[in-house]
Amino acid sequence: MARRLPIYILADTSGSMEGTPIESVKQGIRSLHANLLSDPSAIESAYLSVIAFDDTARQLVPLTDVSDFVAPEIDAGGVTALGDALRLLLECIDREVPRSTGQVKGDWRPLIFLLTDGAPTGSHGVPSDDWRSYAQELKRRQLGNIIALACGEHASLETLKEITDSVLLMRDMSPDAFSHFFKWVSYTVTEAAQGGSHEGARGTISLPPPPPDIVLVP
Amino acid sequence: MIQDVAHRFRFELLPIVNTRYAKFLRTVAALLIVSLQPSGFGADSTDPLSANDGAQAAARDATPVPHLEGNSPASTPGIKPSDPVNRERNNTAVDTKQMSKDRPPDREEKLDERATRRDWRGLLTWLWWTVPIAVGAIGFLFIGAVFFYILKLRRRIRFLRQDKELFQNFGKDRTIWQIVMQRDGGSLHAVPKELAQTLGYSPAELERVPFLDLVAPESQTEAQAALAAVTARGRLPIDARLTCRLRTKTGRTFPVEGIIRARRGASGKEAVVLLQEVPWRDELLAVRSQLEALVTSREEGMLFIDEDEVVVVANEGLARIFKLSTAPGDLRGVPLTKIGGDNAPSPGVSHILAEVLRNPRRFEFNGAALLPEVVPIAHGDRALGHLLIFRDAPKTPDVTPKPNGDVVPPTPGPARPAVFSDNPAKELWCPEAMQAHLPWFGEFAYLDGYSVAEAASLPGWGLAGATRRGRLHAHHHTHREDAFRWDTGDHFTIACVSDGAGSSRYSRIGSESTCREVIRSLREEFQQLRSQLAAADTTTLTNLIAGAMGKSVWQSSVFLHDLADKAACDIKDFRCTFLLVVHYETPGSSIMLGSQVGDGFIQALMSDGRTRRFGTADSGEFSGQVSCFLPEDDAVKKAGVIFRIPHEDIEAIALCSDGIEDAFFPIEKRASSIFRQLYLGTGEKLSGFDDQKAHPPVLGPEPDTAALETWLGFEKRGENDDRTLLALYRHPRRLDPHSILEETAL
Numbered sequence: 010m011a012r013r014l015p016i017y018i019l020a021d022t023s024g025s026m027e028g029t030p031i032e033s034v035k036q037g038i039r040s041l042h043a044n045l046l047s048d049p050s051a052i053e054s055a056y057l058s059v060i061a062f063d064d065t066a067r068q069l070v071p072l073t074d075v076s077d078f079v080a081p082e083i084d085a086g087g088v089t090a091l092g093d094a095l096r097l098l099l100e101c102i103d104r105e106v107p108r109s110t111g112q113v114k115g116d117w118r119p120l121i122f123l124l125t126d127g128a129p130t131g132s133h134g135v136p137s138d139d140w141r142s143y144a145q146e147l148k149r150r151q152l153g154n155i156i157a158l159a160c161g162e163h164a165s166l167e168t169l170k171e172i173t174d175s176v177l178l179m180r181d182m183s184p185d186a187f188s189h190f191f192k193w194v195s196y197t198v199t200e201a202a203q204g205g206s207h208e209g210a211r212g213t214i215s216l217p218p219p220p221p222d223i224v225l226v227p
Numbered sequence: 228m229i230q231d232v233a234h235r236f237r238f239e240l241l242p243i244v245n246t247r248y249a250k251f252l253r254t255v256a257a258l259l260i261v262s263l264q265p266s267g268f269g270a271d272s273t274d275p276l277s278a279n280d281g282a283q284a285a286a287r288d289a290t291p292v293p294h295l296e297g298n299s300p301a302s303t304p305g306i307k308p309s310d311p312v313n314r315e316r317n318n319t320a321v322d323t324k325q326m327s328k329d330r331p332p333d334r335e336e337k338l339d340e341r342a343t344r345r346d347w348r349g350l351l352t353w354l355w356w357t358v359p360i361a362v363g364a365i366g367f368l369f370i371g372a373v374f375f376y377i378l379k380l381r382r383r384i385r386f387l388r389q390d391k392e393l394f395q396n397f398g399k400d401r402t403i404w405q406i407v408m409q410r411d412g413g414s415l416h417a418v419p420k421e422l423a424q425t426l427g428y429s430p431a432e433l434e435r436v437p438f439l440d441l442v443a444p445e446s447q448t449e450a451q452a453a454l455a456a457v458t459a460r461g462r463l464p465i466d467a468r469l470t471c472r473l474r475t476k477t478g479r480t481f482p483v484e485g486i487i488r489a490r491r492g493a494s495g496k497e498a499v500v501l502l503q504e505v506p507w508r509d510e511l512l513a514v515r516s517q518l519e520a521l522v523t524s525r526e527e528g529m530l531f532i533d534e535d536e537v538v539v540v541a542n543e544g545l546a547r548i549f550k551l552s553t554a555p556g557d558l559r560g561v562p563l564t565k566i567g568g569d570n571a572p573s574p575g576v577s578h579i580l581a582e583v584l585r586n587p588r589r590f591e592f593n594g595a596a597l598l599p600e601v602v603p604i605a606h607g608d609r610a611l612g613h614l615l616i617f618r619d620a621p622k623t624p625d626v627t628p629k630p631n632g633d634v635v636p637p638t639p640g641p642a643r644p645a646v647f648s649d650n651p652a653k654e655l656w657c658p659e660a661m662q663a664h665l666p667w668f669g670e671f672a673y674l675d676g677y678s679v680a681e682a683a684s685l686p687g688w689g690l691a692g693a694t695r696r697g698r699l700h701a702h703h704h705t706h707r708e709d710a711f712r713w714d715t716g717d718h719f720t721i722a723c724v725s726d727g728a729g730s731s732r733y734s735r736i737g738s739e740s741t742c743r744e745v746i747r748s749l750r751e752e753f754q755q756l757r758s759q760l761a762a763a764d765t766t767t768l769t770n771l772i773a774g775a776m777g778k779s780v781w782q783s784s785v786f787l788h789d790l791a792d793k794a795a796c797d798i799k800d801f802r803c804t805f806l807l808v809v810h811y812e813t814p815g816s817s818i819m820l821g822s823q824v825g826d827g828f829i830q831a832l833m834s835d836g837r838t839r840r841f842g843t844a845d846s847g848e849f850s851g852q853v854s855c856f857l858p859e860d861d862a863v864k865k866a867g868v869i870f871r872i873p874h875e876d877i878e879a880i881a882l883c884s885d886g887i888e889d890a891f892f893p894i895e896k897r898a899s900s901i902f903r904q905l906y907l908g909t910g911e912k913l914s915g916f917d918d919q920k921a922h923p924p925v926l927g928p929e930p931d932t933a934a935l936e937t938w939l940g941f942e943k944r945g946e947n948d949d950r951t952l953l954a955l956y957r958h959p960r961r962l963d964p965h966s967i968l969e970e971t972a973l
Contacts, residue, residue, distance in 0.1 A: 011945025012850045012889070049645035050699050053945045076643035086598070108848045114892040118849040135578075151848075202699075215730055 014054040014117040014202050015072055015106050017153070019094050020083060021125035021160070022061040027085035030160060033184045034124060037191030039080045044195035050202040051075060054117070058101065062094035063087030072105040091129035091168070095143035102152050119153035120201055122194055123172065126182065128165035144172040156197070156216065158190060159226070166226055176226040177219055189220035403485075403503045406438070410489050410496040413438040413454055422502075427476030438500070443480040446471030457489035457498050465489040469500065482508035507609060514606045515539065518614065523555075528597075528617035530580070534610055536563040548597065548617055549576045583615060642944065647698040652677075652706045657736055661794045665736070667743050677707055678939075680932030684958065685715055688810075690722070691930035692953035695939040697886060699947040708735045708803075709884045709949035712742035718760070719753055720810040721746050722953050726827060726884040728802040728856055729948075737801030740790065741783045741857055745807060748779035753811075765816040772811050772820055773869040780805070780822070780866035784858035802856035805866060806842070806882040808955070810874060819874035824862045825853045826885040830898040831877040832956075836966045838898040841872050841880075844888070879926060879956035881905075886948035890916075890941065899968050904938060905954065906964030918942040924964075926956045 018041075020026075020034050038059065045051040058072040059080075064087035070078065102119055109115035131137035147155065155173035159166055161182045169176045179186050196217055219225055355372035404422040408415045418433040426433070426441060433441075442450040449471045456467035467487045472480040485502035515531075519540040522529040528545035532538055541555040551558075551566070558566060563584070566577045579592065583599040602614040662668050677700075680693035696707035708727030713720070723742045727734025752775035753760065760771055791798045804825025811818055821829050823842035831839050845853050845865075855861040872880065879902060883894075891897040900913055905925045912919035922937040939950045 011943070013945075046643070049647045049702060050947060052643050052645040053947070074642075106849075109846060109850065111895075112893055114889055115849050117851060135582075 011053060012114055012116050013056045013072075013106075014051075014198070015056050015058065015102070015119035015153075016198055017058045017060060017072075017098060017101065017119055017121045019060045019062065019098060019121065019123040019125075021063070021089055021091075021127065022083055022085045022087075023063045023089040023127060023130075024086045025089075025127055025163070026160075029184060030126065030182050030187070031083055031085040033182070033187035035080065035083050036184065037187045037194075040188065041191045041195050041198075042075065042078055042080055044192070045075045045198060048195075048199045048202065051199055054202050055198060058105070059083075060094055060097055060101065062090050062097075065090055066094040066097040068097060068101055072101070088130040089125060089127045090131070090137075091125065092137060092139035092141075092143055094123075095140050095147060095172070099143060099146060099152065106152075117201070118151075120198060121153040121155040123155060123157040123169070124160055125157070125169070126160035126164050128163075129168060140168070141171065147172065154201075156194075158223070170226065175216060177223050178226050179223045181222055186222045189222055193217065193220050193223070403501060406500040406502065408438050408498050408500065410458055410498045413498070416497065425475070425481075425504075426473065441473050443472035443474040445480075446473075453487050454498075457487045463489060463491055469502070473502075481506065482512075484508070507607070511606050511609065511611060514604075514611065518604065518611075522614070527619075528615075530558075530615040530617075531604070531612060532563055532584075532615070533612040536584070537561065538563065538566065539612060545617065548592065549579075551576065580615065583617075584613060645944075647702040647947070649698075649701045650704045652700075653704040654706070656706055658733075658794070661733075661736070661790065664790050664793045665740065677701070678936055679711075680936050681713070682930035682932045683713070683715065684929070685720060687957065688720065689926060689928075689930050689956050689958040690715075690720070690954070691925055691932060691935050691956075692722075692951075693932055693935040693939055694884075694949065694951035695936060697947050697949040700949065702947075706735045707949050708738060709886065709951040710735070710738040710742050710803075711882070711951050711953045712739075712746050713953060714746045714750060716750065716753065718812050719749075720955065721749055722808045722882055722955055724806040724827060724882040724884055724951050724953050725857075726804045726825070726886075726949065726951070728804075728853070731802040731856075732800045733796065734801060734803050736790075737787060737858070738803040740787055740801070741780075741803055741805055744783035744786045745779040745805075748782040749775055749809065752778060760811065761813055763813070763816070765818060768811065768813065768816050769818050769820065769871065772809055772818060776807060776809055776820060776822055776869055777867040780807070780824075780857070781863050784860075784863045787858035798858060799856075801858060804845075804853065804885070805857050805862075806884075807866070808872065808880060808882060810955070817874065819872040819877075819880075820869050821872050822866050822869050824855070824857055824866045826851075826888065828883050828888050828894050828898075829872075830881050830883070830894060830901075831872060832879040832881075832899075832902045832962070832967065834876050834878050834962055836962060836968050838895070838902060838968075839877075840895055840898070841870055844885075850889070877957075878960065878962040879905075879954055881952055881954040883953075884949060884951040886946070886950035887939075887952060889948065890943045890946040890950075903964065903967045903969075905935075906960075906967065908934065909938060912941070916941055916943045926954060926960075928958065 018038060020038075022031060026034070042057065045055050045057075048055075052075060055075040056072045057070065057075055057078045058068060059070040060066055060068050061081075061083055063085070069081035069083065073079075098121065106116045106119055107113060129137050129140045131139070147153070154175070156175045156177065157169040157173050159169055159176060159178045162180060164178075166176060166178065177190075179190060200217060216225070355370065358369040358371065360367040360369050404419050405417075406415060406419070406422065407417040414435045414437055415433050416435075418430050420430050423430045423433055438454070439447060439450055450469060453467040453469040453471075457465045459465065465488070468484075469487050470482075470484040472482050474480050482505050483502045484505050485500060488499045488501075490497060490499060518531050522531055522540050522542045525542060526544055528542065528548040530538065530541045530545050538558045538561045541558045543555055545551070546553070546555050549566075553561075553566075563580055564577050566580060584601055597617050597619065600616040600618070602616065604611040604614055657665060657668060677696035678694070680691070682692070683690040690713060692711050692713060694707060694709045694711050699705075700707055708729065709725070710727070711722075711724045713722045715721070723745055725738035725741045727736075727738040731737065756771055756775065760768060763771060787801045788798055791801065804827055805823070806827050806829055807822040808829060809820050811820075821841050823829060824845070826844045826846055828844060829841045831841060833839050845855070847854070855865060857863065857866070874880075881898075881901065883901075887901070888894050891901060904913075904919075908924045909919050909922050919941045920937050922934040923931055925931050925935045925938060935952065939952065
């Protein structure tokens, strides 16, 4: 099997995303899928997975060839169990992404897009820091290039900064802003699919400049 | 407004009535006692007003106060009289001028004494003085005093009277009735005319009637409880809320609510009842009873709380969901924050309910997924409270693939064809500003050549090399980033392959420059070391060549650093991998050395038909991971690790970029296939490949570069990178290509 470029989309589906934001995320995933299908390098290598998290984290779509991918239905409600999402992400990467061995060439380092509009909370809605150990695990093992999108003003930038150095802030949660973000994701993925032949061992990739309504958090 | 009036009533009128009148009376009594003791007046300056009551003051007057002198701030160690604070304290204490207890009181000196008194706020409360009056031989002492309390009291009473009128008018407007009754027994003292009329009585008829007689039978319990509360022992005033129905003379009842206050009134222990008719209350009770019936009849968890977040009714469903130890009926009147309690199985229930009330979101509790709903309940414009409904939430189907394969990804359909286009590069191969800094740029022969092949026949060896732009670059209008370069001289052959990092902007220039600079530097080194090399034994030759190789890589790094400075770009823009093989042969000895930075591979076909890899690819856990690139310092150090290749035993050696390695991974196992196809030509495609076009042998007596280019055009899904192969092979060959093992065991 050809080497794959795993793309994990971790979407916050808590109650605060209800309405336009969650619909925009769904639409964004669909447009991302369509964009990837128009790029031959993505067709050959991109694999998509969607993990939704609210009270718990669920992998809505296992890592699937972009050709076979079907955008999932997502509903919003509940709290923001970010810790559970990171835990599930670790599990999924360990289970779905083969690493290089003497016999097998491993997949490309996964690209992980994390979208959230709030701070991590436990199952009862109280602030929780169970995500921290999983974030540290992700960083320590360098299991992927994580790009976090803070949606709106209430997203916890501090939390996202602890998870990854690549944090984007989208103050406006309008459908247009989400559309721009997912276009940018498409571009990032196709860039990674083209230029992924070499990357530093630290796993950092050079991100294309974000769209005007999204800023890179220093 | 009513709160303001009540506040003034409570905090201004009552304290004065209860305290200051009494204090005033006590003060007068004390002064009378003092004035009746003329000899004792000057005996000390004890302030009669400072006594709690007249008797105590009199008792103190009757006894000497030896410590009075010590009360003077001036006599207190550490306190200076000039201190303004102490001056203030002087004023608040007895301010008699220097009355000394040590001396017997001198009446003449005392007669014009004045004293002032201030309260705890520093306000002047009274002023008194003494005037001697002599009537014949009898001397009298006139004591005068001005009590500021009296002045203030009168003013306050006037204000309070106005407030009272205001309050009464307000009460009439809002149908607020004030009833005064005996605290014990509840017999009525004063009933407002309006209330009496409403009840169908005259005020006189209601005199001394027990208050409970006016309460409807169904409200007797509540009224008795309220009365019991205010008759309980405790510090006055005592308040109790009262919600009940009053009964008229005709038997009609109507709802009222209000407050009962127990106080010490003019008639002794009395209670004041402030009541307001709440005609809407019946309607609310009707709505509430409907809600209660609804809540108790439903299966799902329901909880109705009033505006104060106190439980009105809860049902069995709620108790079941939250595993409450308290029966739902017993929750009535319990604040939301107290549900569950410390002894309940789930002490966090109250917290959850409070959270749900603020933010009703799906949550899980004790393994059940719940979808709460909060419905505000109102009747007209009057809010009644909130109804909390807990329904089972439809669980999102868990499609997480389990390790045992319970849920698997969708069955992949036929692979979607990826159609790549072949496009010219949009950018110049080298920006114009950079061209002047590349000394070899003028002789750069294949600026627009996306596929390049070269061949040479050397004494005893043949050489064939080609590089081909990958489909990704062709599709995306970008340049090939691989480069290869070779050179040969009297005694040496140099072969190098470099692969520009895809993420670096000018990696194509980096790879080309590195190859060229290394070869240029090596050639210069060999020229300088010519005499030493000619006379060197194998060991010395190895050291000299290895040193020259390391130095040449360092020189290439220096070149790129300079280029970055001159072109004002980042050194990382030139990142590339590097493979180098040098063969040096003298009449006395012959060596072949290699060096590797990054990925790609150097693979040799040994004379026994096996293949062998030299050097170590720099790879990581995932594809494409390389720890360091030239021209970075770490990579230069890594390039200094030179390995020896036993050239006597090799039939051919190939330097390949990762575009080939990835397609033939693991190369240790599949390199034999490469050599077989290069020696024998390709008739059938290899397994795992989508296409391999047929071509004649590449490594023949005359290297066939066209065949090599064709070979580099193999198609394999997902493998679209640049491909470069540079092979050095013995000619004439010593090995029958058919004896090359199909796949070499690891």
